Amino acid sequence: MTLCRPFLRTLRKSQTKQTLNTLKLYHFTYYTSPPCQSGAIAVDPKGPCAPRGRCNVDHAYPVFGKSTQKDLSICNHFLFEYSRTGRNQEALNLFVELHFSSLPVDASTLSCVLKVCGCLFDQNVGMQVHGKCIKSGFVEDVSVGTALVDMYMKTEGVGRGRRVFDEMGERNVVSWTSLLSGYVRNGLNVQAIELFFRMQVEGIKPNQFTSATVLGALADDGMLEKGIQVHSMVIKNGFDSTTFVCNALINMYSKSGMVKDARAVFDGMETRDEVSWNGMVAGYLTNGIYVEALEMFYKMRLAGLKLTQTIFATMIRLCANLKELGFARQLHCCVLKTGYGFYDNIKTALMVTYSKCSVMDDAFQLFSRMHGVQNVVSWTAMISGYLQNGGRREAVNLFCKMAREGVRPNHFTYSTILTAQPAIFIFQVHAQVVKTNYEKSASVGTALLDAYIKIDYVDEAGKVFELIDEKDIVTWSAMVAGYAQRGDTEGAVKIFLQLAKEGVGPNEFTFCSVINACAAPAAAVEQGKQFHACSIKSGLHNALCVSSALVTMYAKRGNIESANEVFNRQDERDLVSWNSMISGYAQHGHGKKALEVFEEMRRRNIEMDEITFIGVISACTHTGLVVEGQRYFDMMVKEHHIDPTIEHYSCMVDLYSRAGLLVKAMDIINQMPFPAGATVWRTLLAACHVHRNSKLGKLAAEKLISLQPQDSAAYVLLSNIYAATGNWKEKAMVRKLMDERNVRKEAGYSWIEVKNKTYSFLAGDLSHPLADRIYSKLEELKIRLRDAGYQPDTNYVLHDVEEEHKETILSQHSERLAIAFGLITTTPGTPIQIVKNLRVCGDCHTVIKLLSKLEARDIVVRDSNRFHHFKGGLCTCGDYW
Secondary structure, three states, rough: OOOOOOHHHOOOOHHHHHHHHHHHHHOOOOOOOOOOOOOOOOOOOOOOOOOOOOOOOOOOOOOOOHHHHHHHHHHHEEEEEHHHOOOOOHHHHHHHHHHHHOOOOOOHHHHHHHHHHHHHHHHHHHHHHHHHHHHHOOOOOHHHHHHHHHHHHHHHHHHHHHHHHHHHOOOOOHHHHHHHHHHOOOOOHHHHHHHHHHHHHHOOOOOOHHHHHHHHHHHEEEEEEHHHHHHHHHOOOOOOHOHHHHHHHHHHHHOOOOHHHHHHHHOOOOOOOOOHHHHHHHHHHOOOOHHHHHHHHHHHHOOOOOOOOHHHHHHHHHHHHHOOOHHHHHHHHHHHOHHHHHOOHHHHHHHHHHHHOOHHHHHHHHHHHHOOOOOOOHHHHHHHHHOOOOHHHHHHHHHHHHHOOOOOOHHHHHHHHHHHHOHHHHHHHHHHHHHHHOOOHHHHHHHHHHHHHHHHOOEEEEEEHHHOOOOOOHHHHHHHHHHHHHHHHHHHHHHHHHHHHHOOOOOOOHHHHHHHOOOOOHHHHHHHHHHHHHHOOOOOOOOOOHHHHHHHHHHHOHHHHHHHHHHHHHHOOOHHHHHHHHHHHHHHHOOHHHHHHHHHHHHOOOOOOOOHHHHHHHHHHHHHOHHHHHHHHHHHOOOOOOOHHHHHHHHHHHHHHHHOOHHHHHHHHOOHHHHOOOOHHHHHHHHHHOOOHHHHHHHHHHHHHHHOOHHHHHHHHHHHHHOOOHHHHHHHHHHHHHHHHOOOOOOOEEEEEEOOEOOOEOOOOOOOOOHHHHHHHHHHHHHHHHOOOOOHHHHHHHOOOOOOHHHHHHHHHHHHHHHHHHHHHHHOOOEEEEEEEEOOOOOHHHHHHHHHHHOOOEEEEEEEOOEEEEEOOOEEEOHHH
């Protein structure tokens, strides 16, 4: 099990240490004498078979004499004794000898040997005995019929067992219980529960064994309500004083998360055995209540009970969850002393514990000593341990060695090794998965598609997804998350709708993923709101991951007010929520609000990460708070001990560049502990364009071109710098270089969504059906803008053309076309929101400010850099665009 430290919320560290220390000081007493050998009765030489307690029967085969009845009685006695003591093969050999002696058999003989066949899981011999039952006329006997049912159920012959049961003329409670137990043993819990209620309808009163069996089925299927009903029956029938029935109740309540009810049953028991104590310890462990589990173990020792293999395995698992290495080593010593150290489940549990405690050498040493008994479970445990401790190479090598030694991986092995993630290795594992026919398995298929998603092979993941037979909600959620990760909103929504159509209920992770997909720039504005409504209907909107995804989605989709509303309603907030609000406010131009959120984090002593400070420094950048930005950068390094990354230095370069402090920005680049990347040089180059610094701009462009020779941004920005300074010759040389290198400038597009349909526009675009009306609206706006005092800034036209033509080019920028379309297709007063793939030019920024006032519209523009909220002639960026 992977530990995500859930016990920190339920376990006080001081309590744990105190209880552990108490256990360490306690002197264990152990039963070191080996258990008595199974088998035996004493044979009185004066009598054919007179048991005298426990003795040896190795050579006590009866002599078949003249007295048929006497010989059969002796044989039956030996059969029962061999069966009772687990010497099933010897019992079967005796029956074969009896068969060839032509001695007649009775119902007791056949019932006993059928039980032996069930214990040996030998259906072939069992079917031959079945034939003898029919020939000898005992098939109608209720004990023989019951034994047949039991034999078939134990040998996976469920259909045959049911047919025998249905053909029985007489059935008793043992017959019903055998069938019911068989269903449970074969995982058919629903049928077992139906059978339990049916037997009562037919007038058969359940006994203690029936009750215990059905409680186990209810526990495995999580049917708590029916379990409570059966508990009432148990009390009514007086079975609540039976130890193994109470043990089944403890198990059921523990698996249902009702540990207090399990403890009430435990406390009310007249007699408790090792199973009772282990059930309570395991129940506390399963439900993450570790202090009580330790205390229960301590009380068990005080009660003088012998420690069994099962309780040791449970306690070692507890040490794994607590990462308590010292106590695990003590338990290791104990299991070696008691002889339990040779059991595979104990060794595997110790391996897992040492892995969780990051002592892989000890874990591997244990594994290496399992000569001849290394099974798929132990191999998988070691592979998982290496992966958990960063030993990816060791895990892969071990997986390959496992195959060479002929150990066939199971679905847990494949699911584990697929987290190793190297692309080539995933293809190899996929080939093995196909060969071993695990591709249709939900757990393996999900792990495989998740591995493909992590290396950005979403199409391959989709193919794997289609092949999985029974997709569970984890599989569906993984596929939705894959499309969300790629920014494919359409794909994510399609999968979500498909799972809803097939009647699969989405969980909080499904909603989280599809809402994240709706945060992509290409997503429709209303889609995120629709899934928000769906999450409210499902009652999952308050789940932490869902509410955090909603904050992020609304912030990225231009609705910072809704993001803030969701943020304020969160009962619990994670770091994602706080970071999303800081980054959201920064991107929307609300720098001071972003810093207020950050200061609230400081007051609450919430642990911050590098993303927090990227948001804070960006907030200072977008609002011109240069001094504050430097202060927060220093705070990150000195107070929070977070090493600056390339992203942080890029933010600092941006901070100084936007403020026109290009020399200071260059100083930061020169002082960085690692080479500046493309993002840093692109940031400086953009600032050089704004501030008309051709010398530094040329340096930044050369650096950027050397890093990304096919990126058009460097050529275009440098060309624009030369054009803005009137150096048309240099501009032409840059354009010629672009042509020689076959570098194409990215076209500027703008998108607007109207009535759930998205429309795109290119500068000077005439392809839209409403082009005439759009250009007519632009002419109307041109006149109104002139009357309002607007003067076109033709410095943003980077072509050597006449001034009048420059004004025409400016008026036909893609964002203006999109806004004009929005004005003519929406009702007055309706907010307009557009997205642009490039940065908004300064002249368009001025025009949109004026339009927000002239048209009395709120206009939101999301360009490649940030959000601009235009209202009443102002923009939230404060012209730090």
